Amino acid sequence: MLSKKTKYGLKALTFLASQKGRTPVQISEIAKHENISQKFLESILLTLRKTGLLGSKKGKGGGYYLIKEPKDIPMTTVMRVLEGPIAMVPCVSLNFYEKCEDCPDEASCSVHKLMLQVRDSTLEVFRNNTLADLVP
Amino acid sequence: MLSKKTKYGLKALTFLASQKGRTPVQISEIAKHENISQKFLESILLTLRKTGLLGSKKGKGGGYYLIKEPKDIPMTTVMRVLEGPIAMVPCVSLNFYEKCEDCPDEASCSVHKLMLQVRDSTLEVFRNNTLADLVP
DNA sequence: GCTTACTCTATTAAATCGATAGGGTAATAA
DNA sequence: TTATTACCCTATCGATTTAATAGAGTAAGC
Secondary structure (H helix, E strand, C coil), X not given: CCCHHHHHHHHHHHHHHHCCCCCCEXXXXXXXXXXXXHHHHHHHHHHHHHCCCEEEECCCCCEEEECCCHHHCEHHHHHHHHCCCCCCCHHXXXXXXXXXXXXXXXXXXXXXXXXXXXXXXXXXXXXXXXXXXXXX | CCCHHHHHHHHHHHHHHHCCXXXXXXXXXXXXXXXXXXXXXXXXXXXXXXXCCEEEECCCCCEEEECCCHHHCEHHHHHHHHCCCCCCCHHHCCCCCCXXXXXXXXXXXXXXXXXXXXXXXXXXXXXXXXXXXXXX
């Protein structure tokens, strides 16, 4: 299940991408437009800024803005920042790999075999979409 | 993230599918072979039985067994029973649809648009795999 | 009739999630 | 310089879910 954090983050990013210019947009404006708790959104935008997806400007006329063009932001990046691993089990994760504690042999594990396929197909979707593709 | 319930359930089903005959296998044997807490596995096998995937036999020589042939058990069915909705958000779920509380217009929702693609690609993987395909 | 093994209910500890509160700090305009 | 705006950070909290455990109950078979 997609977390609200990811959901809100995606909506906020899409909203920023839909802006005409790249002038800062206030948190309150984003929160209001997307029906999101402002305080919760604050923490989400903060992590997006820390990972280099967003820039921010303080003081009057400040707010958040996209650093790169929407078409140059692949959804793989966005999803990994917001939701974490794309894979459903750590043992098939590219960026967050971990060995299973149980499961003596990965190669002969039925779960591994299935989830590898799921990861690949999901990854393909995220690779084929940039933030620009999400703007209506 | 895949729950342990689903993971264990998949392993147990695969183990049962790998058996030569369809004679009942004891819970304890499955649990031991797959490194699963026996009590936890009990509850999982119980739900699999209630949804018609497994049969059980009580008393001496009893245990759980597959009712249908592995090749006739699509992974869509298994995953929905164990993990629930395949979609990452309820508003794109086929079997567990729910409208989002926020989000005034589904058609113009960026999250909806993206998650629809993810659901379709994941669904295709599960449709193309039966339990028989998971047996090593 | 006794053993075996499935069946069911209840409980629990831990983790995560979503949200809230409140203060702090930096940048900008006037 | 000063006031304001708006970002920044920490802490907390209730609710929910997850994974596991305990223990008693019940049906089938030898």
